[in-house]
Amino acid sequence: MKEIRRKTRRKFSAEEKIRIVLEGLRGEYSIAELCRREGIAQGLYYTWSKEFLEAGKRRLSGDTERQATSGEVSGLKREMRDLKDVVADLTLENRILKKSVIGDGEDTE
Structure with missing residues (x-):
């Protein structure tokens, strides 16, 4: 019932x-x-x-x-994930560039 x-x-x-x-x-x-x-x-x-x-x-x-709607929350989570990916890519790229610059400087000495 x-x-x-x-x-x-x-x-x-x-x-x-x-x-x-x-x-x-x-x-x-x-x-x-x-x-x-x-x-x-x-x-x-x-x-x-x-x-x-x-x-x-x-x-x-x-x-x-x-209160945020579930659609807004989903959109913000997706945007946050995308931004984290961009930050991770840029951080990796920055480290690679630093190593290449430091490596070049050590080779010339």
Whole structure:
């Protein structure tokens, strides 16, 4: 039975959550009526509402930090790996050049 509930559990996008919270804040319908219509528990609505208001408060107080998306993280990891490869190549090339310069200087003496 729990597996059936998990498979049929509805996922709400951020836009849907914001729409529902804003509708609740407008006060045109009671929270109970809104939750029944949207098919969510009142506790879930209040959780979303609290998160929404806290995020707004942080944003207005100047805290612009946000969570990176998995795509952004993957892109940054790929970029970091590529930069490490470039640094490794340049370091190796630099060592080879230094050895060739030092080697040339020793041969002339």
